[in-house]
Amino acid sequence: MSDDDAVLVIVDAANVVGSVPDGWWRDRRGAATRLRDSLVPYAAAGLPGLPGPVELVLVVEGAARGVASVAGVRVDSAPGSGDDLIAELAAGASADRHCVVVTADRGLRQRVEAYGARCVGPRTVRPLPPRGDGGPQRSGSAIRLWERPYEK
Numbered sequence: 001m002s003d004d005d006a007v008l009v010i011v012d013a014a015n016v017v018g019s020v021p022d023g024w025w026r027d028r029r030g031a032a033t034r035l036r037d038s039l040v041p042y043a044a045a046g047l048p049g050l051p052g053p054v055e056l057v058l059v060v061e062g063a064a065r066g067v068a069s070v071a072g073v074r075v076d077s078a079p080g081s082g083d084d085l086i087a088e089l090a091a092g093a094s095a096d097r098h099c100v101v102v103t104a105d106r107g108l109r110q111r112v113e114a115y116g117a118r119c120v121g122p123r124t125v126r127p128l129p130p131r132g133d134g135g136p137q138r139s140g141s142a143i144r145l146w147e148r149p150y151e152k
Contacts, residue, residue, distance in 0.1 A: 057089060065077040
């Protein structure tokens, strides 16, 4: 399957990184780099309810600009607003290609859904860290993207 056939998954780095208060604000570029690295397995495996391979694009902005792409994850640095670049990428996805945007930003969700993109929350790609009380790790693995398997 070529990248043109794979589902396009656009990740809002600022929103996903900000979904877990782990000190990301002290090193925004480092946090975006760690997120990029954690996304690599999803390129081949896909997301919960969405089999791989998928084309992953991580959109960074502000102090996180300059994070390099790696095999499996393309990183696009927004010259201005990350939301504007994400909306542009979603709008540019061809009509016969599925697009999924990972964000919890309500305004951005409305913008990209107008272009036909589907949206999922940050827990889809960033499970919560282990609980401090010794309980089991909380995970986004139970998230269902669609009621039935994703079909092209």
